[in-house]
Amino acid sequence: MNIAVVGLSHKTAPVEVREKLSIPEPQIESAIAQLASYPHIDEVAILSTCNRLEIYIVTSEADQGIREITQFLAEYSKLPVLSLRQHLFMLLHDDAVMHVMRVAGGLDSLVLGEGQILAQVKTTHKLGQQYSGIKTILNRLFKQALTAGKRVRTETSIGTGAVSISSAAVELAQIKVANLAACRVVILGAGKMSRLLVQHLLSKGAVQISIVNRSRDRAQELAKQFPQQPIQIHPLSEMMTVIADSDLVFTSTSATEPILDRAKLEMVLEVQRSLMLFDISVPRNVHADVNELENVQAFNVDDLKAVVAQNYESRRKIAQEAERLLEEEVEAFDIWWRSLETVTTISCLRNKVETIREQELEKALSRLGSEFAEKHQEVIEALTRGIVNKILHDPMVQLRSQQDVEARRRCMQTLQMLFNLDAGEQFS
Numbered sequence: 001m002n003i004a005v006v007g008l009s010h011k012t013a014p015v016e017v018r019e020k021l022s023i024p025e026p027q028i029e030s031a032i033a034q035l036a037s038y039p040h041i042d043e044v045a046i047l048s049t050c051n052r053l054e055i056y057i058v059t060s061e062a063d064q065g066i067r068e069i070t071q072f073l074a075e076y077s078k079l080p081v082l083s084l085r086q087h088l089f090m091l092l093h094d095d096a097v098m099h100v101m102r103v104a105g106g107l108d109s110l111v112l113g114e115g116q117i118l119a120q121v122k123t124t125h126k127l128g129q130q131y132s133g134i135k136t137i138l139n140r141l142f143k144q145a146l147t148a149g150k151r152v153r154t155e156t157s158i159g160t161g162a163v164s165i166s167s168a169a170v171e172l173a174q175i176k177v178a179n180l181a182a183c184r185v186v187i188l189g190a191g192k193m194s195r196l197l198v199q200h201l202l203s204k205g206a207v208q209i210s211i212v213n214r215s216r217d218r219a220q221e222l223a224k225q226f227p228q229q230p231i232q233i234h235p236l237s238e239m240m241t242v243i244a245d246s247d248l249v250f251t252s253t254s255a256t257e258p259i260l261d262r263a264k265l266e267m268v269l270e271v272q273r274s275l276m277l278f279d280i281s282v283p284r285n286v287h288a289d290v291n292e293l294e295n296v297q298a299f300n301v302d303d304l305k306a307v308v309a310q311n312y313e314s315r316r317k318i319a320q321e322a323e324r325l326l327e328e329e330v331e332a333f334d335i336w337w338r339s340l341e342t343v344t345t346i347s348c349l350r351n352k353v354e355t356i357r358e359q360e361l362e363k364a365l366s367r368l369g370s371e372f373a374e375k376h377q378e379v380i381e382a383l384t385r386g387i388v389n390k391i392l393h394d395p396m397v398q399l400r401s402q403q404d405v406e407a408r409r410r411c412m413q414t415l416q417m418l419f420n421l422d423a424g425e426q427f428s
Helices: 015-021 025-036 062-077 081-085 093-104 116-130 136-155 165-177 192-203 216-224 236-244 262-268 288-292 301-368 370-401 405-418
Strands: 002-009 043-048 052-059 089-092 184-188 208-213 232-235 248-251 275-279 296-299
Touching (some): 002 093, 015 052, 015 062, 043 136, 052 062, 052 136, 062 081, 093 301, 165 296, 165 301, 184 192, 192 208, 192 216, 208 216, 288 296
Parallel strands (some): 184 208, 248 275, 275 296
16 A cells, blocks of 8 residues: 655645635535545545645555546646646655655745644544545554644744744734734735735734735735635725724835825824834835834834844754654654554464364364353353464564564565465455
C-alpha cells in the first residue's frame, strides 16, 4: 500500500485556478464518496482552504490512484487535464507524509507558522472519518500530523513575529489595541495586500471587517475567499463615512496621491474620536499631516519594515528547529507503518496455529466420547489454548520489538517460509 497526495496551493496555482478547485464543506461528503468509488483508492481525505486543495489517498497502485485523483479534479474544476496538470504537485509515501506534517506545522503556509491551518487539518481529519474516507492508515497519519502541528506551536515560537508588510501591520495593530475582536476595522483597497490583511486580521481574532474599494466586484471576490467570516463591502463614495465609524484603518490602494489627509479626517471625526491608520501602500495613501490631529496615529511602510526585519531571521531559524521536530514525527509514523507488516504475519501465524488446534481438539474429543467431552471440554479447550499462546508469545514479542527494518523483514520471511503462511492480504 502507498500513501499519495495530489494537490495545488498558492505556490503552484493562481487564485483563478484555486477558486475552481475549492471544495466547500457541504460538498466534502459527495467528493469523498466519488473518490472512494474509484477502484484504486482505498482511503481518502480532502484538505480545502483558500490557499490550497490537497487530496490524500491510500492506494495499492500509486500511478492509477494519482490518475484517478487527477481525473476527479479535472471533472470538478471543468479544466482540461493538460492545463490542470501544470498546477498540480504529486508526492508519494515519505514525501507525502513529510508534506502533511509541514502543512500542519504551518511551514508550507503563505505566512510561515500561521495558526489557522492546524484547525483546518483537524477539520479534514474529522470530516474524513465522518464520511468514511479515512480508515486505519490515514487516521494514524492525520493524528500524527496534528501532534506535529501542536508540537511546532508549543515547542517553538514560530507563530509569533511578522514576516510580511501585511502581517507586520496587523501585528503592530494588535500590539497597539490589545483586542482586535473589539475593533471596527476598515481596509481601503481589494488587491493582494488587502487579501493578506484580511487573512492576518482573521487569524488574530478580528471579526468586524469592512472593505472599501472602487470596484465592488473585486471587493466581493476578495470577501468570498473568506466564507467563514462576514465582511462588509462599501463603495469608494462611502469611504469617509465608514472611516468615521471605525477604530482601525488599513490602506492598500494603487492611488499615486494620498487619499486621506488631515482636512478630510477633520471633517468627519468627532473631537475625542481616536483612530489608527496603517498605510502599507507605496506611494503612500495617507498624508503625513494626519499625525497633527490629536487623537490620530498613523504608521507607514517604513514603520512596518522594522517589525518585519526584526522577525524574519529569527523566524527562519525557528523554522529549521521546527523541521527537526517534524522529522521526529515522521519517524514515529514510519515505525508504526513498518509495524503493519508484522501484523499480517502474526495474524496469519496465529490463525494457522489456531486452526490446527481446533481441528486436533475436535478429533481428540470425538475419540473420548460425548459424555467425557461434555464434562471436560472446557478444561481441555483452556489447556490447548494456553499451550498455543505460550508457544507463540516469544516469536510475536521478538517480531514486534525488532527495530531494524531489514532484520524484521528477514524474520517475517523466515516465519512465512517455515509455516507456509500466505501474508498477501496485508490490509484486508
